[in-house]
Amino acid sequence: MNNPVTHPYIPNTVPAVREEILAAVGAADIEEFYADIPSSLRVQGSLNLPAPLLSEAELERHVSGLLNKNTSTREALSFLGAGTYNHYVPSVVDEVIGRSEFLTAYAGEPYEDHGRFQALFEYQSMMGELLNMDVVNVPTYDGMQATATALAMAGRITGRRGIVLVSDANPDLVSKVTDYVRSFMDLTIIPSSNGTADLAAAEQAIGADTAAVWIQTPSFHGALEEQGARLAQLAHDAGALAVVGTDPIAYGALTPPADWGADIVCGDIQSLGIHQWFGGGRGGFIAVHDDPTFVLEMPSRLFGLESTDVPGEYGFGDVAWDRTSFALREEGKEWVGTAAALWGIAAGVYLASMGPTGMAELGETLLARTAYAAQQLASVDGLELSDSALHLREIAVDFSNASLTSTAAVAALRARGIEPGVVLPGNRLLVCVTEQVTAADIDTLAATLTAVLKEN
Template identity: 75%
Template sequence: MQNSTVHPYIPNTVPSVIEEMLAVTGATSIEDFYEDIPQSLRVKGLLNLPEPFLAEAELEEHVTGLLNKNRSTREVISFLGAGVYNHYVPSVVDEVINRSEFLTAYAGEPYEDHGRFQALFEYTSMMGELLNMDVVNVPTYDGMQATATALAMAGRITGRSKIIVASDTNPDLVSKVTDYVRSHTELVFVPSVNGLVDTAALAARLDADTAAVWIQTPSFHGGLETSGQVIADLAHEAGALLVVGTDPIAYGSITPPADWGADIVCGEIQSLGIHQWFGGGRGGFIAVHDDPKFIMEMPSRLFGLASTSVEGEYGFGDVAWDRTSFALREEGKEWVGTAAALWGIAAGVYLASMGPTGMSDLGNTVLARTAYAQAQLAGIDGVSLGDSAAHFREFVLDLSASGKTAAEVVTALRALNIEPGVVIGEHNLLVCVTERITTAHIDTLVSALTDFLKEK
């Protein structure tokens, strides 16, 4: 046992200090402060929790010991994606966001927290360049929330109640969106054709109740939508909005959705300088054009430039604060709370480091290695591609002809320190290729898969 009950996290546990403070309050014991809490509601004695590790060395050893039971994706060749991506995080990103100044700040005013406002304004500004859009929110929780909110916004903006889901979409995302919008809005699904939107079927389903057409590109299966302009025109002709869910990392080399008519673009920023974190490092973006009809329906915070009492000086502040739930409670737009600001700063540092050339190089590298992986894997006997669309980073392998299930493949290859992808159907594997996966890694996968399929 420690020979002192003074805890390093709780300075005023020093007994003499407690006495001094009690005297100032006029109370005779700390118990007095709890006078409003009926005895019948009190915990008797102490909670039943494990013995603590008071010595920091022992605590560190305990928790690190637990974490060391994990094996990270750095220790295997990982083709896992499906919403969490193993892109490289530049060291400058972690250097910045691990600074106590950013890590422990919270809700200060634009004066003493000028740096936080600037960092986030710069993040939204760089996202604006990537997306060719003028308005980007301070990150909401994650891409799922961003998408759900974007669709809810579409409902409010149009006053309509139907959303057409036209792409192959991650089922988790559909689950989230359904939970979120179902009180107000109905989802209608139009199946894809060869991995992309079935524009004819879409046209047939559009009507005067349609608030939005929602597409994903890259789709859940990595397909790059090539009929964007057609889809946008169809939606707009029907008085509906086009909401595009996407991953911004592609837009160093790919035309952003705004260029072909998207009204709201949304998605996840994890790819932009955030580690995989067991799926728990997320930020959601929503981008719109500079139109108050849209902006006033955004629930998230928006930071804007402001002039100050000093000529030429830039200040920052919350744009249109009064739309938020902080100001209006239930009359605000959805809600706003502690979300994902630090990840927004991370994505900002990422984009500032990468610059236009870095983003363009990255896009090309991923496109090229994806194409290589598709070609090599499709060359294996019994393996074919799920569709023939152009893909970014992810694609589906169809193993039906091999006689093996996707789960069997995964089990077999894990034994070789390869995570070959995510099982998304009995014979379907979703394979992910980031810039950290080289052709050598792909060759290893091809050879391991070839060997396994030859067995028996």
């Protein structure tokens, strides 16, 4: 055949069509498209796929067998965190987000609206109250995207390209932010001092080209930044913005960053009523003050009260639609990307069910459980805390003077039905406690670690 038959759905599998595509984009081969992906992350050889499954029953059996290999946090005592947290999810959350008018196939976009806009407006309002900010977006894809977007906003607002990170941030978050902004912004990382920002080093790094001072609190290791007001002042004195990445879970008890000078607050909402689910449902929030300079730089959607054609009648709809890439397309300041509207509704239901009193009690409980865990783990012979900062939910424990490495200790405790935490560089372990981890659970962890270390 002179003209190869093109598959109606996968046209790039036909060799001639594939060559035509490569020629059009100026690539020698398909490998050029994957140049940024390290070879260590690529699949070598063929995929390990099963033989063809000829019936739905066989497929269900195969998939169930794979899923049954997983051990959930209901089956094992878990102290895993590092970005995905085992907080309690009230049953009402799952009930509401399982309703057909909310549970949709893609990005929470129904063909008809049966209250979704209002539900997201309520979510935004409660998040604004929790964070003491005026404007909160409809959730972005995840907290990493929200952080990268917040920093990009700072670059556009200030006309500068420098980012100074003064906290220990999740390495995955730093990697994602770097990928997002590397073509138009420069990231400088200042090592922490005793878990929190090194003020002297930060002051030296913040300069005339700094667009944002990026503060992560709690840090990747759970440390709460107690010098936030001073860092925000250093940013403002240099003409930069204070961008604070955070988790909103404890702001019923903690002073929100807006109160100590944050210009933009961002992060993930997984802790607000969303299960862990093999990495968690993710949703990113960006919060700003009621200032057009900031609001009009937000690329993601905002829902608010709007008047209709009928005098005195109001509804819920998009606010400042013409600033988004939906309206501007390729001329937009930034592409919105996939929204996580369903998780915004989940977080809204969670916040409504908890209320101000519930969120305050939760924040106090998390602080108390974390302090107790730090005390008990520090009392284990051979273990030391990595720093003396105030921590929320997570603690880094140093095994340098222990009889086992942190990796070996994880293996030993895992054999006893306990997931003790995430191994960190430097022979350390990141231990996470939530309100679902009791004082007795913490005692069990400390006692088991003591026994395992004595055995070796």
